[in-house]
Every structure is written in structure tokens, then in C-alpha cells.
Amino acid sequence: MEITFYKYQGTGNDFVMIDDRQQLFDVTDLGLVSKLCDRKFGIGADGLILIRNHADYDFEMIYFNADGSQSMCGNGARCAVAFSAFLGIVEEKTDFLAIDGAHQATLKDGLVQLLMGEVAGIEEKAEDFFVNTGSPHHIRLVDRVKDYPVFAEGKSIRYDDMYAPSGTNVNFVEAISPDEIFVRTYERGVEDETLSCGTGVTAAALVYGKDQPATEIKINTLGGKLSVKFTSKPSGGFSDIWLIGPAEQVYSGKIKV
Numbered sequence: 001m002e003i004t005f006y007k008y009q010g011t012g013n014d015f016v017m018i019d020d021r022q023q024l025f026d027v028t029d030l031g032l033v034s035k036l037c038d039r040k041f042g043i044g045a046d047g048l049i050l051i052r053n054h055a056d057y058d059f060e061m062i063y064f065n066a067d068g069s070q071s072m073c074g075n076g077a078r079c080a081v082a083f084s085a086f087l088g089i090v091e092e093k094t095d096f097l098a099i100d101g102a103h104q105a106t107l108k109d110g111l112v113q114l115l116m117g118e119v120a121g122i123e124e125k126a127e128d129f130f131v132n133t134g135s136p137h138h139i140r141l142v143d144r145v146k147d148y149p150v151f152a153e154g155k156s157i158r159y160d161d162m163y164a165p166s167g168t169n170v171n172f173v174e175a176i177s178p179d180e181i182f183v184r185t186y187e188r189g190v191e192d193e194t195l196s197c198g199t200g201v202t203a204a205a206l207v208y209g210k211d212q213p214a215t216e217i218k219i220n221t222l223g224g225k226l227s228v229k230f231t232s233k234p235s236g237g238f239s240d241i242w243l244i245g246p247a248e249q250v251y252s253g254k255i256k257v
């Protein structure tokens with residue numbers, strides 16, 4: 001059998017995208033997901049996304065990490081919006097469904113603005129923080145993040161007993177100015193540092209932004225620039241959280257499986 005795929009990237013977080021409106025992809029075949037995401041034996045990607053029809057939404061995004069596990073993916077969702085526009089399913093605005101619920105998004109000139117789910121609050125974890133932005137994120141503020149041992153420290157926190165059994169993603173954040181940060185992320189399910197993580201930078205922006213007057217934080221990642229806008233609630237939670245950044249088709253092809 002051959003599968004037609006499209007490869008997308010959003011600030012270097014890369015995804016195999018499949019138009020699965022015919023529902024031909026076996027979502028229980030996690031070995032196939034891992035194989036397609038394998039950088040040596042498959043196409044190679046941080047994750048795989050299926051676009052399916054949904055009765056109440058423009059489309060449904062089904063996201064898998066490279067190891068076949070599932071969670072919400074912010075950069076993947078931005079790429080799914082761009083891919084759905086490419087397929088002619090949506091134009092400049094969309095309402096779609098993901099694993100964590102309904103999302104709105106707009107697409108203009110290759111830039112996708114994605115409305116994230118509301119965040120109930122930020123948990124303190126000793127000197128660090130934990131936020132769920134659709135996926136779980138541990139946040140640590142550090143100096144000189146470019147020199148930080150992201151893989152070693154990220155892996156150790158990801159597997160710490162406090163997050164067992166499901167684990168967490170881990171973000172290391174350096175303050176650049178009152179409205180700008182640099183974020184590096186160790187991703188659960190990829191089990192490595194990725195060039196950018198959308199739900200991760202969103203969590204980092206909320207943790208950093210809660211102590212700043214700014215309501216929009218500019219984000220630098222190894223894969224490019226994003227920004228996050230939000231409204232703080234008196235309860236300590238956040239609403240109207242927008243993740244903004246580019247999403248691009250890189251190539252398309254067919255793979256024998």
C-alpha cells in the first residue's frame with residue numbers, strides 16, 4: 001500500500017500530514033505512526049497528523065507524537081490549519097477539533113493565529129512551575145539557555161516520579177527583556193529536544209508573563225520566532241490565549257508501507 005503525505009514545519013517542529021477524510025488510516029497502528037516518523041527508516045518527523053471530517057467542525061486534527069502517543073500539539077495545530085487551507089477545507093478562519101477540545105484559528109500570509117484552551121492556573125514546583133496548555137509542561141527559568149544541558153536535564157525531569165506515569169514536557173526559559181524570552185524544550189513522545197514546541201512556549205509565556213505588565217510575549221526558539229497573547233484572570237488563570245507563528249509546507253510524497 002502507498003500513503004500520500006505532506007511534510008509541514010512550524011518553527012522547525014516538523015510533521016507528517018495526511019489527508020484522512022476517507023478514514024483509511026488505522027489509528028490503532030502505532031507502529032506505522034512510529035515508522036513514518038522515523039528519520040532513518042521512514043519520512044522523519046516529530047509527529048504525525050491526520051485531518052478528518054467532523055460533523056460539527058471544519059475538520060478534526062488527530063495528532064500523534066513520533067512514538068505513537070497522543071496529546072495536544074500547538075505547532076502541529078498551526079500546521080493542520082495551513083494544510084486544511086491547502087486542501088480547500090477552510091479559508092482564512094476556522095473552527096476545528098483537537099484532543100483537548102475546540103479551537104479557532106485564522107490564517108493570513110502564512111501566519112497562523114491559534115486560540116488555545118483556557119488555562120486554570122500555574123502550579124509551583126519548588127523553584128520551577130507546571131502548566132497544562134493542552135499538554136503538560138514543566139517550566140524552569142534559567143540563565144544562558146543556549147548553553148543549558150536541555151537533553152540531560154529535560155529527560156531527568158520528564159521521568160521524575162512527580163510526573164509518573166504519563167510524564168511531562170520540559171521547557172527551559174531565559175528572560176531576554178520584559179516582553180521577550182528564549183525557550184528550549186525537551187518533548188515527551190519525541191524523547192528529545194525539538195526545535196520548538198507550541199504548547200511549551202505558550203506555557204513558558206504564561207509563567208513569564210504573569211509577573212510582567214506585557215500581555216504579549218515574543219518567543220525565540222531554535223527553530224524561529226513565535227508570540228503568545230493572553231488575558232490574565234483574577235483567579236490566577238488565563239483566557240484568550242493566542243499562539244501566533246508561521247506554518248509551512250516543505251514537500252509532499254508517497255511512501256510504501
Ligand SMILES: N[C@@H](CCC[C@H](N)C(=O)O)C(=O)O
Binds near residue numbers: 076189194
Ligand atoms: N510539539 C507539540 C507538543 C506535542 C505533544 C507533546 N510532545 C506531549 O506529548 O505532551 C507542540 O507544538 O505543542
